[in-house]
Amino acid sequence: MSTIKEYINNIIELEEETLNKLLKCFYPLELKKKEFFVREGEYARQIGFLKDGVVRAYFLNQEGKEYNKQFFTGPSIIGAYASLLTKQPNKIAQQALTDCSILVAEYSNIEKLYEEYHEIERLGRKIAEYYFLEKEQKEIEMALLDADKRYFILKERFPGLESIIPQYYIASYLGISRTQLSRVRKKILHS
Template sequence: MSRLKEYISNISDLKDETFNKLKKCFQPLELKKKEFFVREGEYARQIGFLENGIVRAYFLNQAGKEYNKQFFVGPSIIGAYTSLLTKQPNKIAQQALTNCTILAAEYSEIEKLYENYHEIERLGRKIAEYYFLEKEQKEIEMALLDADKRYLIMKERFPGLESIIPQYYIASYLGISRTQLSRIRKKLLRS
Protein backbone atom coordinates (compact mmCIF):
# COMPACT_ATOMS: atom_id res chain seq x y z
CA MET A 1 0.00 0.00 0.00
CA SER A 2 2.97 2.33 0.36
CA ARG A 3 3.29 2.60 -3.44
CA LEU A 4 -0.41 3.45 -3.67
CA LYS A 5 -0.04 6.15 -1.03
CA GLU A 6 3.00 7.61 -2.77
CA TYR A 7 1.22 7.56 -6.14
CA ILE A 8 -1.87 9.26 -4.73
CA SER A 9 0.22 11.85 -2.87
CA ASN A 10 1.70 12.94 -6.18
CA ILE A 11 -1.81 13.63 -7.49
CA SER A 12 -3.72 14.99 -4.51
CA ASP A 13 -3.18 15.30 -0.77
CA LEU A 14 -5.33 13.02 1.38
CA LYS A 15 -5.53 13.12 5.15
CA ASP A 16 -4.33 9.89 6.79
CA GLU A 17 -7.89 9.10 7.90
CA THR A 18 -9.15 9.53 4.34
CA PHE A 19 -6.38 7.39 2.84
CA ASN A 20 -7.08 4.66 5.42
CA LYS A 21 -10.74 4.58 4.31
CA LEU A 22 -9.70 4.41 0.67
CA LYS A 23 -7.07 1.70 1.10
CA LYS A 24 -9.65 -0.60 2.72
CA CYS A 25 -11.31 -0.83 -0.70
CA PHE A 26 -8.22 -2.36 -2.32
CA GLN A 27 -7.24 -6.02 -2.35
CA PRO A 28 -4.07 -7.54 -3.85
CA LEU A 29 -4.41 -9.21 -7.22
CA GLU A 30 -1.77 -10.98 -9.27
CA LEU A 31 -2.17 -11.13 -13.03
CA LYS A 32 0.01 -13.49 -14.98
CA LYS A 33 1.25 -12.56 -18.43
CA LYS A 34 -1.66 -12.68 -20.95
CA GLU A 35 -4.36 -12.68 -18.25
CA PHE A 36 -7.03 -9.99 -18.42
CA PHE A 37 -7.91 -7.30 -15.92
CA VAL A 38 -11.10 -6.72 -17.93
CA ARG A 39 -12.32 -8.28 -21.17
CA GLU A 40 -14.26 -6.84 -24.06
CA GLY A 41 -18.00 -7.35 -23.55
CA GLU A 42 -17.79 -7.60 -19.75
CA TYR A 43 -19.35 -5.10 -17.40
CA ALA A 44 -16.43 -3.52 -15.58
CA ARG A 45 -16.70 -3.49 -11.81
CA GLN A 46 -13.16 -2.82 -10.65
CA ILE A 47 -10.54 -0.16 -10.87
CA GLY A 48 -6.94 -1.09 -10.24
CA PHE A 49 -3.66 0.34 -9.13
CA LEU A 50 -0.95 -1.33 -11.19
CA GLU A 51 1.97 -1.53 -8.78
CA ASN A 52 4.34 -3.43 -11.08
CA GLY A 53 4.13 -4.74 -14.61
CA ILE A 54 2.77 -3.73 -17.99
CA VAL A 55 -0.84 -3.84 -19.18
CA ARG A 56 -2.14 -3.02 -22.62
CA ALA A 57 -5.56 -1.62 -23.49
CA TYR A 58 -6.69 -2.79 -26.91
CA PHE A 59 -9.72 -3.40 -29.09
CA LEU A 60 -10.52 -5.51 -32.12
CA ASN A 61 -12.07 -4.28 -35.33
CA GLN A 62 -14.76 -6.27 -37.17
CA ALA A 63 -12.09 -8.17 -39.10
CA GLY A 64 -10.42 -9.23 -35.84
CA LYS A 65 -7.40 -6.92 -36.18
CA GLU A 66 -6.03 -5.65 -32.86
CA TYR A 67 -5.40 -1.99 -32.13
CA ASN A 68 -3.33 -1.16 -29.06
CA LYS A 69 -4.81 1.98 -27.60
CA GLN A 70 -2.60 2.43 -24.54
CA PHE A 71 0.13 0.88 -22.44
CA PHE A 72 0.09 1.15 -18.67
CA VAL A 73 3.38 0.72 -16.84
CA GLY A 74 3.32 0.49 -13.05
CA PRO A 75 2.72 2.56 -11.06
CA SER A 76 -0.50 3.48 -12.85
CA ILE A 77 -4.28 3.40 -12.57
CA ILE A 78 -6.04 0.85 -14.80
CA GLY A 79 -9.65 -0.05 -15.45
CA ALA A 80 -12.40 0.16 -18.03
CA TYR A 81 -13.40 3.67 -17.06
CA THR A 82 -16.09 4.13 -19.74
CA SER A 83 -17.79 0.89 -18.74
CA LEU A 84 -17.56 1.83 -15.06
CA LEU A 85 -19.23 5.19 -15.69
CA THR A 86 -21.85 4.14 -18.22
CA LYS A 87 -22.62 0.69 -16.77
CA GLN A 88 -22.41 -0.61 -20.35
CA PRO A 89 -20.34 -3.55 -21.62
CA ASN A 90 -16.66 -2.80 -22.00
CA LYS A 91 -15.28 -2.26 -25.50
CA ILE A 92 -11.56 -2.12 -24.69
CA ALA A 93 -9.83 -5.12 -23.13
CA GLN A 94 -6.97 -4.71 -20.67
CA GLN A 95 -4.44 -7.54 -20.73
CA ALA A 96 -1.21 -8.13 -18.81
CA LEU A 97 1.87 -8.14 -21.03
CA THR A 98 4.05 -9.18 -18.09
CA ASN A 99 3.29 -10.63 -14.68
CA CYS A 100 1.59 -7.82 -12.77
CA THR A 101 0.99 -6.87 -9.16
CA ILE A 102 -2.26 -4.96 -8.79
CA LEU A 103 -4.38 -3.55 -6.00
CA ALA A 104 -7.99 -3.86 -7.18
CA ALA A 105 -11.07 -2.16 -5.77
CA GLU A 106 -14.77 -2.37 -6.51
CA TYR A 107 -15.53 0.95 -8.16
CA SER A 108 -18.92 1.12 -6.44
CA GLU A 109 -17.13 1.11 -3.05
CA ILE A 110 -15.00 4.07 -4.08
CA GLU A 111 -18.09 5.89 -5.38
CA LYS A 112 -19.71 5.45 -1.95
CA LEU A 113 -16.71 7.18 -0.38
CA TYR A 114 -17.23 10.19 -2.64
CA GLU A 115 -20.30 11.14 -0.61
CA ASN A 116 -18.42 11.60 2.67
CA TYR A 117 -14.83 12.19 1.55
CA HIS A 118 -14.56 15.04 -0.92
CA GLU A 119 -10.78 14.54 -0.98
CA ILE A 120 -11.38 11.14 -2.61
CA GLU A 121 -13.86 12.66 -5.04
CA ARG A 122 -11.25 15.32 -5.95
CA LEU A 123 -8.65 12.56 -6.41
CA GLY A 124 -10.98 10.73 -8.79
CA ARG A 125 -11.57 13.92 -10.76
CA LYS A 126 -7.84 14.64 -11.03
CA ILE A 127 -7.12 11.09 -12.24
CA ALA A 128 -9.90 11.40 -14.83
CA GLU A 129 -8.53 14.77 -15.96
CA TYR A 130 -5.03 13.31 -16.31
CA TYR A 131 -6.26 10.46 -18.51
CA PHE A 132 -8.39 12.84 -20.58
CA LEU A 133 -5.34 15.02 -21.25
CA GLU A 134 -3.22 11.97 -22.07
CA LYS A 135 -5.86 10.70 -24.50
CA GLU A 136 -6.13 14.08 -26.20
CA GLN A 137 -2.34 14.33 -26.48
CA LYS A 138 -2.14 10.95 -28.20
CA GLU A 139 -4.94 11.91 -30.60
CA ILE A 140 -3.06 15.10 -31.53
CA GLU A 141 0.17 13.15 -32.02
CA MET A 142 -1.58 10.58 -34.25
CA ALA A 143 -3.12 13.33 -36.40
CA LEU A 144 -0.25 15.80 -36.63
CA LEU A 145 3.05 13.93 -36.26
CA ASP A 146 4.77 11.54 -38.60
CA ALA A 147 5.49 7.97 -37.51
CA ASP A 148 9.17 8.72 -36.73
CA LYS A 149 8.22 11.41 -34.22
CA ARG A 150 5.47 9.26 -32.69
CA TYR A 151 7.98 6.45 -32.24
CA LEU A 152 10.46 8.76 -30.49
CA ILE A 153 7.72 10.07 -28.18
CA MET A 154 6.68 6.48 -27.38
CA LYS A 155 10.28 5.60 -26.48
CA GLU A 156 10.47 8.61 -24.18
CA ARG A 157 7.05 7.97 -22.63
CA PHE A 158 7.73 4.24 -22.10
CA PRO A 159 11.51 3.78 -21.72
CA GLY A 160 12.66 0.21 -22.26
CA LEU A 161 9.19 -1.01 -23.25
CA GLU A 162 10.21 -2.11 -26.72
CA SER A 163 12.72 -4.59 -25.32
CA ILE A 164 9.98 -6.25 -23.22
CA ILE A 165 6.91 -6.50 -25.44
CA PRO A 166 6.38 -7.71 -29.02
CA GLN A 167 7.16 -5.17 -31.74
CA TYR A 168 3.76 -5.63 -33.40
CA TYR A 169 2.12 -4.25 -30.24
CA ILE A 170 4.24 -1.14 -30.58
CA ALA A 171 3.50 -0.83 -34.30
CA SER A 172 -0.22 -1.11 -33.57
CA TYR A 173 0.03 1.53 -30.82
CA LEU A 174 1.76 3.88 -33.29
CA GLY A 175 -0.77 3.17 -36.04
CA ILE A 176 1.82 1.74 -38.42
CA SER A 177 2.78 -1.65 -39.84
CA ARG A 178 5.52 -3.86 -38.40
CA THR A 179 7.53 -3.30 -41.58
CA GLN A 180 7.26 0.47 -41.19
CA LEU A 181 8.35 0.21 -37.53
CA SER A 182 11.35 -1.87 -38.57
CA ARG A 183 12.34 0.75 -41.17
CA ILE A 184 12.01 3.58 -38.64
CA ARG A 185 14.16 1.74 -36.09
CA LYS A 186 16.86 1.01 -38.70
CA LYS A 187 16.83 4.63 -39.92
CA LEU A 188 17.19 5.99 -36.38
CA LEU A 189 20.03 3.56 -35.60
CA ARG A 190 21.95 4.86 -38.66
CA SER A 191 21.52 8.51 -37.74
Protein backbone atom coordinates (compact mmCIF):
# COMPACT_ATOMS: atom_id res chain seq x y z
CA MET A 1 0.00 0.00 0.00
CA SER A 2 1.35 3.38 -1.02
CA THR A 3 1.33 6.22 1.48
CA ILE A 4 0.12 9.68 0.54
CA LYS A 5 3.73 10.88 0.81
CA GLU A 6 4.94 8.24 -1.69
CA TYR A 7 1.98 8.93 -3.97
CA ILE A 8 2.73 12.67 -4.06
CA ASN A 9 6.47 12.17 -4.51
CA ASN A 10 5.80 9.91 -7.51
CA ILE A 11 3.99 12.84 -9.13
CA ILE A 12 6.30 15.66 -8.06
CA GLU A 13 9.09 15.90 -5.48
CA LEU A 14 8.02 18.45 -2.92
CA GLU A 15 10.39 20.05 -0.47
CA GLU A 16 9.95 18.54 3.01
CA GLU A 17 8.49 21.75 4.50
CA THR A 18 6.01 22.08 1.64
CA LEU A 19 4.99 18.44 1.85
CA ASN A 20 4.46 18.71 5.61
CA LYS A 21 2.24 21.80 5.16
CA LEU A 22 0.12 19.86 2.67
CA LEU A 23 -0.07 16.70 4.78
CA LYS A 24 -1.29 18.69 7.80
CA CYS A 25 -4.49 19.41 5.85
CA PHE A 26 -5.48 15.73 5.79
CA TYR A 27 -7.27 13.70 8.44
CA PRO A 28 -8.35 10.02 8.41
CA LEU A 29 -11.82 8.86 7.43
CA GLU A 30 -13.16 5.32 7.31
CA LEU A 31 -15.88 4.86 4.74
CA LYS A 32 -17.96 1.69 5.05
CA LYS A 33 -19.19 -0.26 2.03
CA LYS A 34 -22.12 1.57 0.35
CA GLU A 35 -21.41 4.87 2.15
CA PHE A 36 -20.90 7.97 0.02
CA PHE A 37 -17.83 10.15 -0.18
CA VAL A 38 -19.98 12.70 -2.00
CA ARG A 39 -23.61 12.48 -3.15
CA GLU A 40 -25.32 13.84 -6.24
CA GLY A 41 -26.74 17.29 -5.54
CA GLU A 42 -24.31 18.09 -2.71
CA TYR A 43 -21.77 20.86 -2.88
CA ALA A 44 -18.40 19.16 -2.74
CA ARG A 45 -16.01 20.59 -0.19
CA GLN A 46 -13.44 17.83 0.27
CA ILE A 47 -10.80 15.99 -1.64
CA GLY A 48 -9.59 12.57 -0.58
CA PHE A 49 -6.64 10.27 -0.85
CA LEU A 50 -8.00 6.73 -1.11
CA LYS A 51 -5.45 4.62 0.75
CA ASP A 52 -7.28 1.34 0.50
CA GLY A 53 -10.56 0.12 -0.96
CA VAL A 54 -12.74 0.68 -4.03
CA VAL A 55 -14.93 3.71 -4.80
CA ARG A 56 -17.16 4.13 -7.81
CA ALA A 57 -18.16 7.39 -9.49
CA TYR A 58 -21.60 7.13 -11.06
CA PHE A 59 -24.62 9.08 -12.17
CA LEU A 60 -28.30 8.32 -12.78
CA ASN A 61 -30.20 9.13 -15.94
CA GLN A 62 -33.77 10.48 -15.90
CA GLU A 63 -35.18 6.95 -15.76
CA GLY A 64 -33.03 6.13 -12.72
CA LYS A 65 -30.59 3.88 -14.57
CA GLU A 66 -27.06 3.96 -13.13
CA TYR A 67 -23.96 4.57 -15.23
CA ASN A 68 -20.63 3.77 -13.61
CA LYS A 69 -18.24 6.39 -14.90
CA GLN A 70 -15.09 5.39 -13.03
CA PHE A 71 -13.63 3.10 -10.41
CA PHE A 72 -10.98 4.29 -7.98
CA THR A 73 -8.76 1.83 -6.19
CA GLY A 74 -6.21 2.77 -3.57
CA PRO A 75 -3.93 4.58 -3.86
CA SER A 76 -5.67 7.37 -5.75
CA ILE A 77 -7.21 10.82 -5.40
CA ILE A 78 -10.99 11.04 -5.16
CA GLY A 79 -13.38 13.96 -5.08
CA ALA A 80 -16.08 15.71 -7.05
CA TYR A 81 -13.71 17.90 -9.07
CA ALA A 82 -16.32 19.69 -11.17
CA SER A 83 -18.28 20.69 -8.07
CA LEU A 84 -15.11 21.72 -6.24
CA LEU A 85 -14.00 23.94 -9.12
CA THR A 86 -17.35 25.43 -10.13
CA LYS A 87 -18.90 25.61 -6.64
CA GLN A 88 -22.03 24.06 -8.20
CA PRO A 89 -23.96 21.00 -6.95
CA ASN A 90 -22.27 17.69 -7.69
CA LYS A 91 -23.65 15.59 -10.54
CA ILE A 92 -21.58 12.42 -10.08
CA ALA A 93 -21.86 10.50 -6.81
CA GLN A 94 -18.88 8.68 -5.33
CA GLN A 95 -19.75 5.60 -3.29
CA ALA A 96 -17.62 3.02 -1.49
CA LEU A 97 -17.93 -0.47 -2.97
CA THR A 98 -15.77 -1.89 -0.18
CA ASP A 99 -14.73 -0.60 3.21
CA CYS A 100 -12.28 2.22 2.49
CA SER A 101 -9.50 4.02 4.33
CA ILE A 102 -9.26 7.63 3.18
CA LEU A 103 -7.33 10.73 4.11
CA VAL A 104 -9.54 13.78 3.62
CA ALA A 105 -8.77 17.50 3.27
CA GLU A 106 -11.02 20.51 2.95
CA TYR A 107 -10.45 21.73 -0.60
CA SER A 108 -10.50 25.37 0.55
CA ASN A 109 -7.41 24.64 2.68
CA ILE A 110 -5.64 23.16 -0.35
CA GLU A 111 -6.57 26.23 -2.41
CA LYS A 112 -5.02 28.49 0.25
CA LEU A 113 -1.79 26.50 -0.03
CA TYR A 114 -1.83 27.05 -3.81
CA GLU A 115 -1.33 30.76 -3.17
CA GLU A 116 1.63 30.26 -0.88
CA TYR A 117 3.31 27.18 -2.38
CA HIS A 118 3.51 27.03 -6.16
CA GLU A 119 4.81 23.46 -5.94
CA ILE A 120 1.47 22.41 -4.44
CA GLU A 121 -0.39 24.27 -7.18
CA ARG A 122 1.77 22.40 -9.71
CA LEU A 123 0.95 19.11 -7.99
CA GLY A 124 -2.77 19.93 -8.29
CA ARG A 125 -2.34 20.72 -11.98
CA LYS A 126 -0.49 17.46 -12.61
CA ILE A 127 -3.21 15.44 -10.87
CA ALA A 128 -5.89 17.24 -12.90
CA GLU A 129 -3.95 16.58 -16.13
CA TYR A 130 -3.66 12.89 -15.26
CA TYR A 131 -7.42 12.58 -14.69
CA PHE A 132 -8.17 14.54 -17.87
CA LEU A 133 -6.02 12.13 -19.89
CA GLU A 134 -7.60 9.12 -18.19
CA LYS A 135 -11.09 10.45 -18.96
CA GLU A 136 -10.20 11.06 -22.61
CA GLN A 137 -8.68 7.57 -22.91
CA LYS A 138 -11.86 5.97 -21.57
CA GLU A 139 -14.01 8.00 -23.99
CA ILE A 140 -11.86 6.82 -26.89
CA GLU A 141 -12.06 3.20 -25.70
CA MET A 142 -15.86 3.41 -25.38
CA ALA A 143 -16.21 4.84 -28.88
CA LEU A 144 -13.65 2.76 -30.76
CA LEU A 145 -13.22 -0.59 -29.03
CA ASP A 146 -15.55 -3.56 -28.83
CA ALA A 147 -16.72 -4.98 -25.49
CA ASP A 148 -14.06 -7.73 -25.47
CA LYS A 149 -11.21 -5.23 -25.73
CA ARG A 150 -12.77 -2.90 -23.14
CA TYR A 151 -13.09 -5.86 -20.77
CA PHE A 152 -9.40 -6.77 -21.24
CA ILE A 153 -8.43 -3.16 -20.51
CA LEU A 154 -10.56 -3.16 -17.35
CA LYS A 155 -8.84 -6.35 -16.16
CA GLU A 156 -5.40 -4.78 -16.77
CA ARG A 157 -6.30 -1.43 -15.20
CA PHE A 158 -8.07 -2.92 -12.16
CA PRO A 159 -6.64 -6.38 -11.49
CA GLY A 160 -8.85 -8.45 -9.20
CA LEU A 161 -11.66 -5.88 -9.17
CA GLU A 162 -14.27 -8.19 -10.63
CA SER A 163 -13.80 -10.66 -7.78
CA ILE A 164 -14.73 -8.04 -5.15
CA ILE A 165 -17.55 -5.99 -6.71
CA PRO A 166 -20.86 -7.00 -8.35
CA GLN A 167 -20.75 -7.79 -12.06
CA TYR A 168 -23.51 -5.30 -12.90
CA TYR A 169 -21.18 -2.46 -11.86
CA ILE A 170 -18.57 -3.76 -14.28
CA ALA A 171 -21.14 -4.15 -17.08
CA SER A 172 -22.30 -0.58 -16.53
CA TYR A 173 -18.71 0.72 -16.57
CA LEU A 174 -18.10 -1.11 -19.87
CA GLY A 175 -21.32 0.23 -21.37
CA ILE A 176 -22.84 -3.22 -21.87
CA SER A 177 -25.62 -5.30 -20.31
CA ARG A 178 -24.98 -8.00 -17.70
CA THR A 179 -25.91 -10.59 -20.33
CA GLN A 180 -23.33 -9.17 -22.75
CA LEU A 181 -20.70 -9.21 -19.98
CA SER A 182 -21.49 -12.84 -19.28
CA ARG A 183 -21.02 -13.66 -22.99
CA VAL A 184 -17.72 -11.76 -23.14
CA ARG A 185 -16.42 -13.57 -20.06
CA LYS A 186 -17.50 -17.00 -21.45
CA LYS A 187 -15.91 -16.27 -24.81
CA ILE A 188 -12.62 -15.29 -23.17
CA LEU A 189 -12.72 -18.29 -20.82
CA HIS A 190 -13.15 -20.70 -23.76
CA SER A 191 -10.58 -19.12 -26.06
